[in-house]
Amino acid sequence: MPVRCFSCGKVIGHFYAVYKQKVAMGEDPQRALDQLGIERYCCRRMIMTHVDLIDDVLPYP
Ligand SMILES: [Zn+2]
Numbered sequence: 098m099p100v101r102c103f104s105c106g107k108v109i110g111h112f113y114a115v116y117k118q119k120v121a122m123g124e125d126p127q128r129a130l131d132q133l134g135i136e137r138y139c140c141r142r143m144i145m146t147h148v149d150l151i152d153d154v155l156p157y158p
Pocket residue numbers: 102103104105106107137138139140141
């Protein structure tokens with residue numbers, strides 16, 4: 098997950114884990130982002146479109 102939003106530079110890296118946890122607990126993704134204070138579309142896009150690749154890559158040395 099990039100630390101900053103590519104478009105506006107807002108630091109959002111630390112929000113991703115919280116966002117993922119909220120959604121896993123049944124929270125609506127839109128409301129989760131609202132609660133985190135991520136209002137700009139560019140920042141929301143960064144989190145909503147992020148795909149965790151690390152777990153897919155780890156098994157391969
Ligand atoms: Zn942004």
